[in-house]
Amino acid sequence: MTALLLAAQVDDVNVAQNVGFYVIAAFMLVGALRVVTDKNLVHAALWLVLVLAGVAAQYILAAAEFVAVSQVLVYIGAVMVLFLFGIMLTRAQIGRETGLNNTSWAVGIPVGLGLFGLLAWVILDAYEDTLIGAEEPAPTEAISDQVLSPYLVPFLAISFVLLAAAIGAIVLARKD
Amino acid sequence: MYAVNFLLLAAALFCIGVYGVIARRNAVMVLMSIELILNAVNLNLVAFALMNTNIDGQVFALYVIAIAAAEVGVGLAMVLMIYRNRKSIGLDELSEMKG
Numbered sequence: 001m002t003a004l005l006l007a008a009q010v011d012d013v014n015v016a017q018n019v020g021f022y023v024i025a026a027f028m029l030v031g032a033l034r035v036v037t038d039k040n041l042v043h044a045a046l047w048l049v050l051v052l053a054g055v056a057a058q059y060i061l062a063a064a065e066f067v068a069v070s071q072v073l074v075y076i077g078a079v080m081v082l083f084l085f086g087i088m089l090t091r092a093q094i095g096r097e098t099g100l101n102n103t104s105w106a107v108g109i110p111v112g113l114g115l116f117g118l119l120a121w122v123i124l125d126a127y128e129d130t131l132i133g134a135e136e137p138a139p140t141e142a143i144s145d146q147v148l149s150p151y152l153v154p155f156l157a158i159s160f161v162l163l164a165a166a167i168g169a170i171v172l173a174r175k176d
Numbered sequence: 177m178y179a180v181n182f183l184l185l186a187a188a189l190f191c192i193g194v195y196g197v198i199a200r201r202n203a204v205m206v207l208m209s210i211e212l213i214l215n216a217v218n219l220n221l222v223a224f225a226l227m228n229t230n231i232d233g234q235v236f237a238l239y240v241i242a243i244a245a246a247e248v249g250v251g252l253a254m255v256l257m258i259y260r261n262r263k264s265i266g267l268d269e270l271s272e273m274k275g
């Protein structure tokens with residue numbers, strides 16, 4: 001019942017939302033390309049922060065505010081800090097590094113393009129001209145209703161996974 | 177907003193992440209590309225939640241965020257161990273099981 005609280009189809013393109021989406025998507029794509037091509041490791045990590053912030057903005061456009069805030073807190077606030085520490089502790093050189101690409105890096109380009117072509121074809125075939133939109137953001141109550149009743153077992157399982165990951169990371173990384 | 181917007185953006189991020197996993201030699205860079213892939217999947221889930229007016233997609237996206245954080249923690253701990261043993265984290269140097 002509460003899962004149906006989001007508004008459904010809209011009849012008409014909301015131009016402002018669409019334009020906002022395209023602007024954010026442009027930043028995200030540029031950032032993602034710089035992540036995988038930058039010669040400087042720390043710069044690549046900072047471009048990834050831009051991509052993650054862009055994803056959080058897209059969540060807000062998609063009326064998923066709780067997920068957007070969780071994305072900012074967990075991904076940008078914790079995961080990226082972890083990455084920067086990892087880069088520091090594995091002695092990345094300051095400035096440009098040589099040899100950041102594999103010897104067979106060129107195989108990745110046709111694989112990426114082919115995969116994108118296939119996915120784009122399937123998506124456009126199925127969902128062209130479908131308009132979506134929401135009149136109000138999703139209530140966090142509805143998320144908690146779903147987490148605490150139908151999806152309670154995965155929720156508890158995730159808490160065990162996080163515990164195991166924390167203990168595992170400590171055991172692996174300590175100096176013996 | 178068009179539905180294909182979200183889905184195509186997620187597909188593009190996914191493919192850029194796949195290119196990053198294939199092309200990068202540094203283990204931390206490969207982990208960053210895996211984060212790109214996971215974010216693309218999350219964007220897809222939230223878009224479908226909006227499309228089908230069902231909030232389960234957002235719930236699953238939250239679970240994916242939690243699992244991704246755990247995975248990055250363990251992955252970086254392993255990269256640290258490899259660095260301590262070999263003083264370098266080039267993935268092409270980890271070839272001892274090669275026949």
